[in-house]
Amino acid sequence: xxxxxxxxxxxxxxxxxxxxxxxxxxxxxxxxxxxxxxxxxxxxxxxxxxxxxxxxxxxxxxxxxxxxxxxxxxxxxxxxxxxxxxxxxxxxxxxxxxxxxxxxxxxxxxxxxxxxxxxxxxxxxxxxxxxxxxxxxxxxxxxxxxxxxxxxxxxxxxxxxxxxxxxxxxxxxxxxxxxxxxxxxxxxxxxxxxxxxxxxxxxxxxxxxxxxxxxxxxxxxxxxxxxxxxxxxxxxxxxxxxxxxxxxxxxxxxxxxxxxxxxxxxxxxxxxxxxxxxxxxxxxxxxxxxxxxxxxxxxxxxxxxxxxxxxxxxxxxxxxxxxxxxxxxxxxxxxxxxxxxxxxxxxxxxxxxxxxxxxxxxxxxxxxxxxxxxxxxxxxxxxxxxxxxxxxxxxxxxxxxxxxxxxxxxxxxxxxxxxxxxxxxxxxxxxxxxxxxxxxxxxxxxxxxxxxxxxx
Amino acid sequence: xxxxxxxxxxxxxxxxxxxxxxxxxxxxxxxxxxxxxxxxxxxxxxxxxxxxxxxxxxxxxxxxxxxxxxxxxxxxxxxxxxxxxxxxxxxxxxxxxxxxxxxxxxxxxxxxxxxxxxxxxxxxxxxxxxxxxxxxxxxxxxxxxxxxxxxxxxxxxxxxxxxxxxxxxxxxxxxxxxxxxxxxxxxxxxxxxxxxxxxxxxxxxxxxxxxxxxxxxxxxxxxxxxxxxxxxxxxxxxxxxxxxxxxxxxxxxxxxxxxxxxxxxxxxxxxxxxxxxxxxxxxxxxxxxxxxxxxxxxxxxxxxxxxxxxxxxxxxxxxxxxxxxxxxxxxxxxxxxxxxxxxxxxxxxxxxxxxxxxxxxxxxxxxxxxxxxxxxxxxxxxxxxxxxxxxxxxxxxxxxxxxxxxxxxxxxxxxxxxxxxxxxxxxxxxxxxxxxxxxxxxxxxxxxxxxxxxxx
Numbered sequence: 035x036x037x038x039x040x041x042x043x044x045x046x047x048x049x050x051x052x053x054x055x056x057x058x059x060x061x062x063x064x065x066x067x068x069x070x071x072x073x074x075x076x077x078x079x080x081x082x083x084x085x086x087x088x089x090x091x092x093x094x095x096x097x098x099x100x101x102x103x104x105x106x107x108x109x110x111x112x113x114x115x116x117x118x119x120x121x122x123x124x125x126x127x128x129x130x131x132x133x134x135x136x137x138x139x140x141x142x143x144x145x146x147x148x149x150x151x152x153x154x155x156x157x158x159x160x161x162x163x164x165x166x167x168x169x170x171x172x173x174x175x176x177x178x179x180x181x182x183x184x185x186x187x188x189x190x191x192x193x194x195x196x197x198x199x200x201x202x203x204x205x206x207x208x209x210x211x212x213x214x215x216x217x218x219x220x221x222x223x224x225x226x227x228x229x230x231x232x233x234x235x236x237x238x239x240x241x242x243x244x245x246x247x248x249x250x251x252x253x254x255x256x257x258x259x260x261x262x263x264x265x266x267x268x269x270x271x272x273x274x275x276x277x278x279x280x281x282x283x284x285x286x287x288x289x290x291x292x293x294x295x296x297x298x299x300x301x302x303x304x305x306x307x308x309x310x311x312x313x314x315x316x317x318x319x320x321x322x323x324x325x326x327x328x329x330x331x332x333x334x335x336x337x338x339x340x341x342x343x344x345x346x347x348x349x350x351x352x353x354x355x356x357x358x359x360x361x362x363x364x365x366x367x368x369x370x371x372x373x374x375x376x377x378x379x380x381x382x383x384x385x386x387x388x389x390x391x392x393x394x395x396x397x398x399x400x401x402x403x404x405x406x407x408x409x410x411x412x413x414x415x416x417x418x419x420x421x422x423x424x425x426x427x428x429x430x431x432x433x434x435x436x437x438x439x440x441x442x443x444x445x446x447x448x449x450x451x452x453x454x455x456x457x458x459x460x461x462x463x464x465x466x467x468x469x470x471x472x473x474x475x476x477x478x479x480x481x482x483x484x485x486x487x488x489x490x
Numbered sequence: 491x492x493x494x495x496x497x498x499x500x501x502x503x504x505x506x507x508x509x510x511x512x513x514x515x516x517x518x519x520x521x522x523x524x525x526x527x528x529x530x531x532x533x534x535x536x537x538x539x540x541x542x543x544x545x546x547x548x549x550x551x552x553x554x555x556x557x558x559x560x561x562x563x564x565x566x567x568x569x570x571x572x573x574x575x576x577x578x579x580x581x582x583x584x585x586x587x588x589x590x591x592x593x594x595x596x597x598x599x600x601x602x603x604x605x606x607x608x609x610x611x612x613x614x615x616x617x618x619x620x621x622x623x624x625x626x627x628x629x630x631x632x633x634x635x636x637x638x639x640x641x642x643x644x645x646x647x648x649x650x651x652x653x654x655x656x657x658x659x660x661x662x663x664x665x666x667x668x669x670x671x672x673x674x675x676x677x678x679x680x681x682x683x684x685x686x687x688x689x690x691x692x693x694x695x696x697x698x699x700x701x702x703x704x705x706x707x708x709x710x711x712x713x714x715x716x717x718x719x720x721x722x723x724x725x726x727x728x729x730x731x732x733x734x735x736x737x738x739x740x741x742x743x744x745x746x747x748x749x750x751x752x753x754x755x756x757x758x759x760x761x762x763x764x765x766x767x768x769x770x771x772x773x774x775x776x777x778x779x780x781x782x783x784x785x786x787x788x789x790x791x792x793x794x795x796x797x798x799x800x801x802x803x804x805x806x807x808x809x810x811x812x813x814x815x816x817x818x819x820x821x822x823x824x825x826x827x828x829x830x831x832x833x834x835x836x837x838x839x840x841x842x843x844x845x846x847x848x849x850x851x852x853x854x855x856x857x858x859x860x861x862x863x864x865x866x867x868x869x870x871x872x873x874x875x876x877x878x879x880x881x882x883x884x885x886x887x888x889x890x891x892x893x894x895x896x897x898x899x900x901x902x903x904x905x906x907x908x909x910x911x912x913x914x915x916x917x918x919x920x921x922x923x924x925x926x927x928x929x930x931x932x933x934x935x936x937x938x939x940x941x942x943x944x945x946x
Contacts (some may be wrong), residue, residue, distance in 0.1 A: 055672070057667070057669070057674055058669045058672055059669075060669070064667040065665075065667065068609040068699065069609070069612075070578065070579060070609075070610045070611075074579070093697065094598060094599070094602070094697070095697060096680075096695055096696075096697045104675055104677045104680055105673055105674065105675060105676075105677045106672050106673065106674055107674060108674050109674070109675070109697055110660065110665060110675070110697060110698060110699045111697060111698070112606040112609055112610065112698060113602045113603055113605075113606035113698065115571075115572065115575070115603070116571065116575040116603055116606040116607050116610055117575075117606070117610065119571070119572040119573075119575035119576045120575045120576060120578050120579040120610050121579065122526065122576050123526060123530070123576040123577065123579040123580050124579045124580070138596065138598070138599065139596075139599065140594065140595075140596075140631055142550060142594070142630040142631060143550070143594065143595065143599075146550070146569045147569055147571070147572055149569075150568040150569035150572040150573070151572050153524040153525070153526075153568055154525075154526045154568065154572055154573065154576050155526075156525075170693075173691075173693035174598040174692055174693055174694065175596055175598060175692070176690060176691040176692070204566065209521075209566060211513070211520040211521065213513070213514045213515075213516070216511070216514055216562050216788045216791075217561055217562065218513055218561065218562055218563060218564050218565070219560055219561060219565070219566070220561075221560045221561045224552075224560055234632060235629075235632040236629075236630055236631070236632070237626075237629035237630055238630065239552055240552075241549065241550070241551060241552045241565055241566060241567060242566060242567070242568060242569065243524065243566045332672045335672075
């Protein structure tokens with residue numbers, strides 16, 4: 035770690051919190067989620083705690099392949115770039131991580147939005163690259179179904195290449211503002227990118243000068259083989275799913291090897307496991323909080339999710355009966371890890387309802403429940419072992435859990451010297467200990483290599 | 491006019507002002523144009539004057555078909571949606587008009603960005619629809635040249651249709667937030683749009699609830715036959731080029747006839763001619779200000795523009811010599827009105843330099859120069875005659891001319907009862923005297939017509 039302390043990123047997908055039905059929690063917001071004041075207050079709390087970033091996840095569709103999803107799930111949410119642009123005006127230090135899809139955007143438009151946000155925020159913009167796996171998303175963009183996995187990642191790599199070239203298309207010294215001579219820009223420092231790939235043709239240059247950070251920081255969450263390779267080639271911060279120190283150390287080792295193949299040092303990639311912190315005064319209170327969360331789940335939604343996950347139609351089965359025979363794994367066309375989890379639960383003779391609720395209430399990332407000191411203990415252990423550079427904090431219920439973490443766990447981490455007590459000056463990239471990327475066009479000239487033809 | 495006073499919209503394309511080389515003016519900003527504080531101050535001044543909107547124009551390319559354009563023209567500019575999202579956090583009343591292209595965006599993404607901005611700003615978002623005519627723009631989006639004019643307008647109409655359907659896809663009462671029963675939404679009030687047209691296929695629904703304004707206000711500037719038809723079918727506010735009261739009245743009459751064909755009343759379209767106000771203490775000072783503006787033009791840029799406008803290569807001709815023979819109008823492949831303007835100047839034996847400067851310094855919209863009272867006289871005359879519902883104010887040099895208008899002309903208009911002295915409560919749409927659009931899905935049900943199949 036450049037600065038010697040952990041990175042803390044406050045995340046949300048559902049603005050009500052990261053439990054699937056957190057919107058039902060007595061403390062979660064209702065229509066406030068469509069009001070800027072709600073996000074303004076989250077940002078104020080996060081910046082007060084000196085957190086590194088606010089990270090807004092996203093989909094470009096509502097989730098309706100699961101039958102009762104529209105009725106029971108909080109599908110409606112604001113768009114991250116607009117929220118974070120608004121927050122750039124009322125924050126000063128915190129990083130602003132917006133999710134955007136390489137499958138359903140054009141590189142010129144997205145490079146421009148992020149370059150612009152980076153200027154407006156004085157170097158605090160970050161882009162969480164997603165490839166949008168849902169069929170529901172594909173159908174909103176003229177496709178009949180989602181793009182095949184490997185193809186999505188190829189497209190993402192090409193997209194990032196075009197976007198970073200656009201960010202480089204105006205060198206840092208390109209603009210002269212020389213009123214007397216009338217030279218606004220030095221044409222030799224402004225470049226067409228002439229990108230012509232499998233998925234995109236983009237001439238450039240961008241019509242925004244180079245972002246303060248050179249390139250906005252790039253986040254990605256992929257952990258498949260293609261995901262890891264994309265991260266090793268192009269990404270600054272990885273949102274990872276890690277369940278133990280051992281797993282984290284193995285993951286780091288694997289990523290370091292992949293980084294090396296791209297000539298990158300381990301330091302150039304920050305790995306942030308996702309965790310779900312539940313702050314409580316005692317173990318009993320923590321358990322009670324978890325129980326309340328689990329009680330939010332609805333039987334019919336859970337059973338529809340189980341139908342979706344197993345390929346069985348369970349809507350007419352008695353909920354307290356046993357599960358019918360599960361499909362053969364070898365010919366199963368869905369997520370096999372889900373099927374196997376269900377098979378394990380079914381073998382214990384749980385009812386359909388019990389299996390469904392169990393499955394629906396199991397999140398992807400570890401829950402870290404306890405007192406502020408207990409939570410800090412675990413965050414410290416993973417961090418000092420090298421299994422994590424910091425954490426992507428996914429709160430079960432907003433704003434409560436976000437505020438509890440910021441006001442109770444952060445001070446504990448600060449006391450232990452594990453987290454900053456004041457923001458360091460500079461850009462987000464600098465605070466994360468990431469180098470400012472060299473400009474590919476300037477670098478080509480400096481190394482006396484063939485410089486792309488100057489057309490201006 | 492619903493509210494009995496004129497509409498005033500403060501416009502910029504170049505953030506340095508609307509003269510082509512305003513960036514060279516001694517009072518214009520340099521790197522401040524990439525800093526949010528610059529826009530924050532413009533917004534503060536505009537909102538203090540109770541102006542209706544801030545209108546940010548845009549291109550999605552730098553302008554480089556004219557040889558010296560990159561060196562001398564201020565091509566670099568931030569993206570409007572990010573600027574205006576940021577300003578939504580630091581303003582309370584003023585409308586936020588962002589320009590975005592129907593030729594180079596996807597309806598789902600753009601509908602979502604505007605819906606989100608409309609929520610964040612509590613009903614102050616407006617979309618200036620452009621169809622992006624420049625070849626430079628096409629080349630950034632995988633095309634070899636710009637889409638043919640009629641085709642661009644067809645695409646724009648289809649795009650607006652899809653976007654407005656997405657805004658309607660959640661009815662106003664769709665979200666229930668019923669924590670006890672677990673019903674987040676009423677599935678019968680959430681609709682797929684199943685748009686399948688010539689240019690787009692979009693299933694929907696959007697994943698943002700219906701915007702506070704129903705639909706964000708739609709601006710458009712087209713005045714060609716296809717432009718006028720698009721406006722009559724889909725647009726709320728037109729930015730028009732009008733040079734006299736007579737022209738304005740004819741334009742209004744023509745548009746009223748077109749509106750009637752779509753079952754729309756004259757009141758449902760506000761027409762705002764563009765004007766370039768230059769506030770001065772005296773006629774002499776106004777003339778001096780105009781001279782300074784004209785002096786900003788550079789000979790080589792002006793001559794390159796003349797080459798571009800005539801199809802002649804004038805770069806090697808002596809600037810003080812006469813113009814070579816102009817191309818035959820009948821076979822000319824450029825803008826004929828420009829060619830004819832040049833022919834008129836050439837017939838007066840002006841030199842290449844003189845013709846080039848004259849042409850380069852002529853803007854598209856009328857200059858209204860004078861004392862605050864003189865400017866108010868002209869604005870009043872056009873407004874009371876019915877030739878204009880208000881004005882799109884294009885300032886030669888920012889921030890100076892913007893501030894002068896806001897602090898000197900607006901008070902004069904207020905004294906005359908022609909402009910508001912306080913913001914009326916409500917959304918931008920309400921303040922502009924525009925009805926909130928009916929929801930097409932709700933309307934179909936209310937009229938007991940065939941309702942699009944409910945899938946949820």
